[in-house]
Every structure is written in structure tokens, then in C-alpha cells.
Amino acid sequence: MSEKPASPKSEKILDAAEKLFALHGYDGVTLRQIATTAGVDVALANYHFGRKLALFSAVFERRAAHLNEARRSALRACQANAGEGGPSVEQIIEAFLRPLELAQETGDAGWQHYLALVAYINNSPYWGQRMMSRLFDELVLEFIDALRQALPGAADRDLFWCYHNLSGALTLTLAQTGRIDTLSQGKCLSSDLQAAYDRMIPFMAAGFREVCMKS
Amino acid sequence: MSEKPASPKSEKILDAAEKLFALHGYDGVTLRQIATTAGVDVALANYHFGRKLALFSAVFERRAAHLNEARRSALRACQANAGEGGPSVEQIIEAFLRPLELAQETGDAGWQHYLALVAYINNSPYWGQRMMSRLFDELVLEFIDALRQALPGAADRDLFWCYHNLSGALTLTLAQTGRIDTLSQGKCLSSDLQAAYDRMIPFMAAGFREVCMKS
DNA sequence: TTGTTAATTCAACACATGTTGAATATTCTT
DNA sequence: AAGAATATTCAACATGTGTTGAATTAACAA
Structure with a gap:
């Protein structure tokens, strides 16, 4: 229910993923595109959210x-x-x-x-x-x-x-x-x-x- | 307007692509999946339709x-x-x-x-x-x-x-x-x-x- | 049949993908 | 300020990607 504090960059990732997934769908977006849009290294998405599918779910649930x-x-x-x-x-x-x-x-x-x-x-x-x-x-x-x-x-x-x-x-x-x-x-x-x-x-x-x- | 005769396998490719694109979208489908579903080699799609995007368009227009x-x-x-x-x-x-x-x-x-x-x-x-x-x-x-x-x-x-x-x-x-x-x-x-x-x-x-x- | 063209497969390249473990930087605690 | 935990980056791997050119087969014309 309550918002986790969450690192600032982790929300940048969610924002970028949200935008790109909405436009191109799940398979039309690469983790590198998301990372670049968020101004972040590729591996960071994995550190915060695990697999790509989990990131997708996290965006959907946020x-x-x-x-x-x-x-x-x-x-x-x-x-x-x-x-x-x-x-x-x-x-x-x-x-x-x-x-x-x-x-x-x-x-x-x-x-x-x-x-x-x-x-x-x-x-x-x-x-x-x-x-x-x-x-x-x-x-x-x-x-x-x-x-x-x-x-x-x-x-x-x-x-x-x-x-x-x-x-x-x-x-x-x-x-x-x-x-x-x-x-x-x-x-x-x-x-x-x-x-x-x-x-x-x-x-x-x-x-x-x-x-x-x-x- | 009129239907090209077209080789039998080229329509198998269109059928397979049609089915898979409808379910998973453009980026969610690989040419190898299409070829396998059609019972055909990967390179054949390229021979008949050119690039992946052209195949997508061909399916849409058929x-x-x-x-x-x-x-x-x-x-x-x-x-x-x-x-x-x-x-x-x-x-x-x-x-x-x-x-x-x-x-x-x-x-x-x-x-x-x-x-x-x-x-x-x-x-x-x-x-x-x-x-x-x-x-x-x-x-x-x-x-x-x-x-x-x-x-x-x-x-x-x-x-x-x-x-x-x-x-x-x-x-x-x-x-x-x-x-x-x-x-x-x-x-x-x-x-x-x-x-x-x-x-x-x-x-x-x-x-x-x-x-x-x-x- | 033979030569020609179209259809299909084979093999492979150059590149992009998701994912991982170690290394570095940042933040927090005391 | 020292140390611990968290956050972030770096480098790289195994695999999958679209695409291509050569090789092989099938259809067809003479």
C-alpha cells in the first residue's frame, strides 16, 4: 500500500519503462533502451526488479x-x-x-x-x-x-x-x-x-x- | 487486386506469421518461430517477402x-x-x-x-x-x-x-x-x-x- | 532430355539480447 | 570518521536475432 522510499534512479527506470512499454509493447523494448532513457546502466534494472518480466509487472502494478x-x-x-x-x-x-x-x-x-x-x-x-x-x-x-x-x-x-x-x-x-x-x-x-x-x-x-x- | 499464384509455402508463411503476429505483436515474434510454424527454412521468408517489416505488411494487406x-x-x-x-x-x-x-x-x-x-x-x-x-x-x-x-x-x-x-x-x-x-x-x-x-x-x-x- | 528459372535449404556472419558476478561509488549508522 | 549496507557501474557471457550468399532441389520450356 504505502510507497517504498526506493532509490531515486529506480523510479527513473520505472518511468522510462512505463513510457517505452506503452508505446512499443513488452517485446518491442530492450532493457538497454530503458536504461538509456533513464540515464542509467543496463544492470541496474536487474538489480532493482529482477527479470524483465518482473519490471514489466512492477510498472503495471505501480x-x-x-x-x-x-x-x-x-x-x-x-x-x-x-x-x-x-x-x-x-x-x-x-x-x-x-x-x-x-x-x-x-x-x-x-x-x-x-x-x-x-x-x-x-x-x-x-x-x-x-x-x-x-x-x-x-x-x-x-x-x-x-x-x-x-x-x-x-x-x-x-x-x-x-x-x-x-x-x-x-x-x-x-x-x-x-x-x-x-x-x-x-x-x-x-x-x-x-x-x-x-x-x-x-x-x-x-x-x-x-x-x-x-x- | 487479383491473387498472385504464389508458391504453396509462401502462403504457409503468411498463415503462420498472421497467427503469431496476432497473438504476440510484431516484436514478439521471431522469423524462426514463423518458419518453424510454417514448416519451412528461415531464409525462405526473406526470399519471398524481403525484410521482416515487409512480411508484416504483406500479412496485413493480404x-x-x-x-x-x-x-x-x-x-x-x-x-x-x-x-x-x-x-x-x-x-x-x-x-x-x-x-x-x-x-x-x-x-x-x-x-x-x-x-x-x-x-x-x-x-x-x-x-x-x-x-x-x-x-x-x-x-x-x-x-x-x-x-x-x-x-x-x-x-x-x-x-x-x-x-x-x-x-x-x-x-x-x-x-x-x-x-x-x-x-x-x-x-x-x-x-x-x-x-x-x-x-x-x-x-x-x-x-x-x-x-x-x-x- | 537439356538448359533455365524459380523455389527452397544450408551455413554462417555481424550484431543485439537478457542476464550475471565482480568492482566501484554512494549512503547510512554509530 | 570508520565501517557496513545499499546503490550503481563495468565487463562479459551465452544465446538468439535478422539477414545474406552460396548450394541444392523442384518446376518448366525448348
Whole structure:
């Protein structure tokens, strides 16, 4: 839970690895590239984190708890503010998404890279199932519980498939590939997170309602 | 346009590369793994396709035209069947998605792998912008034109952001990571494409309407 | 059949990779 | 300030990498 003091250079390594893994994936990055970017000798990564895979995991885990906290407290807050029947679908989805927007907007590039890394892992057939569940399933299930309450009578299968749609759209947003920029000829920018989230929230809420309340 | 005759083993190489690149990404695969999987010597890939990157591109391009044809004719068909005002949002999205479901359901594993590779590339900050536009933008813009007509008064920015949401959900579906399987404890399966597309179509249609017709 | 071209394998090079153990520098404790 | 523990670098290893040119086989034309 609490942050280890950790040597200053060991966090430089994590920062560099975070950035490079997010851009090129696990196999697309060499320890020497990481070391060079961090301004450090190659052997130091091994001293602090062990094998390359352990460094990859360390990067992935470093900010996970913090992110989960932010999202969980956003959910709690919107539940506290809501009346009898609990928060609306929009409010729940907003609580799920806004902490990400905030994390990306702090100007701290680290969070940008981290979330792009999560996107890479989430979309990878090799890493996805392997790494996402352990850190994120518990929180996601809390959100789905809240959605189930806001959508009375919804079938579980529908709820999970709708979450899958939300997760996919979010993943592509976090990846910030720049594809929408060229496709739209500059009318939309991958880096304009507010524009993305402002539309994603009503979009997803309408989708959930359409699929889960078709009774 | 027309298929080169091509030696039998050169397609074995493409098949093997397709499968492995889809699972592990460009850097996660070695030419020797590809050659072994194809039952062929390492040097043969070089003889047929040149450098590793050219092989990667060849795999990516092999099925692109075929896929675009299928989607385009699905769009044309639904436009022909529609009345005065053109097809509905649902019909357009269905034309966009069903050819993928069909391609994946032929039992031909090649299409499964290919579409997972497209998902990998589309979600990659490094490859995404670089490789997707040239092959797919033209067709995607045709679909967005059709949607613009079905959603009178929609702002371009809204249309493109909505397409971004659709593209993201689709990408995660094509990747078939298996994450939804564990998250839902088996209630949903990544491999159950019909279940995925059946819900994706009304979900996305409702989202488009909500965001693009909020006048 | 014979000569020609395309397809495939063989052998190997030059270089990059993850990893390790010893050597050096830095920080902390007392 | 001396000594111990931690942090960092140095040098190098075994192995794996993409790539290449020569050698061999298969397909084909005359």
C-alpha cells in the first residue's frame, strides 16, 4: 500500500519503462533502451526488479492501487449524493471515467503512459486475461453491481457485454493512437480527452439502457 | 487486386506469421518461430517477402481488400433495400459489423487471426496511425457518410467521436482476449461472436442517436 | 532430355539480447 | 570518521536475432 522510499534512479527506470512499454509493447523494448532513457546502466534494472518480466509487472502494478482508489471513491461519492434509487447510469459511468481524464490531465506524462500501457495490456490476447483480472476485476465488479441496480431487471449477460463495449471504447481512447485525428482530418484529436469523455458518457449510458432495458 | 499464384509455402508463411503476429505483436515474434510454424527454412521468408517489416505488411494487406469488398457490398445492399430516407442507423452499423462476424465464423482460423491482428494494430500507438489509414479510411468514411445521412443535423465532431467508440468496442471484440470470460465468470465468452454483435448493434445505434441528435 | 528459372535449404556472419558476478561509488549508522 | 549496507557501474557471457550468399532441389520450356 504505502510507497517504498526506493532509490531515486529506480523510479527513473520505472518511468522510462512505463513510457517505452506503452508505446512499443513488452517485446518491442530492450532493457538497454530503458536504461538509456533513464540515464542509467543496463544492470541496474536487474538489480532493482529482477527479470524483465518482473519490471514489466512492477510498472503495471505501480499505479494500479492509486487508480482503483480514485475510481472507488468517485463511485462512493456519487452513491452518497444520489437519492433513494441510487445513482443514474450516467453518474455511474461518469464516476468510472472521470478519474482517468483527471489523471491524464495533470500534465504528469507518467499517467498518460501508464494508461496507454493498460490499454495495450487490456487489448492483448496474450497479456489481457493474464494481467488485468487480478488488479482490476474487483473494482469493475463493484461498478457493474451499481449498474445492475440502476437498470432493474437487466440480465447479467447483457450487463457484461455492455461493459465490454464500454471497456473497448475506453481502451482505444487511452491508447491515444492518433487514428481519429487523421480519419477526421483534424476535427477530433486523440489528445482532447475532455471531448472524448464528454461524448462517451451519454453514448454509453444510452447503449446500456437500450440493451439492458428492452423488456 | 487479383491473387498472385504464389508458391504453396509462401502462403504457409503468411498463415503462420498472421497467427503469431496476432497473438504476440510484431516484436514478439521471431522469423524462426514463423518458419518453424510454417514448416519451412528461415531464409525462405526473406526470399519471398524481403525484410521482416515487409512480411508484416504483406500479412496485413493480404485480406484487406477482400474485407473492404464484403463491407462495402453490405452497405450497398442495405442502401438499396432502404426506402426514401436511406437506411437506419442500425442497418448501417449492422452492415459494418456482420461481415466481420461472418468472416470469423467460417471456421477458417485465418480470418480470426487476421482480425485479431487488425485489432492489435488499430490499438497500437506505434502502428495504428501508420498502418490503418491507408487501407481502411476510405471505406470507413463511406460508412460515416451514410450515418451522417441517417442522423440529420449531426455535427461532424460528434459523428467521428461516436465512430471512435464503435471502433474501440469492435477492436476489443476482435482481439478476443478472453477477459470478459473471467470477469463474467463464464456468463459471456469472447468466442461467442453472435452474442457480442447482437448486442453491439443496438448499443451503438442508441449511442449514436443520443450524442448526434441531442438538438 | 537439356538448359533455365524459380523455389527452397544450408551455413554462417555481424550484431543485439537478457542476464550475471565482480568492482566501484554512494549512503547510512554509530 | 570508520565501517557496513545499499546503490550503481563495468565487463562479459551465452544465446538468439535478422539477414545474406552460396548450394541444392523442384518446376518448366525448348
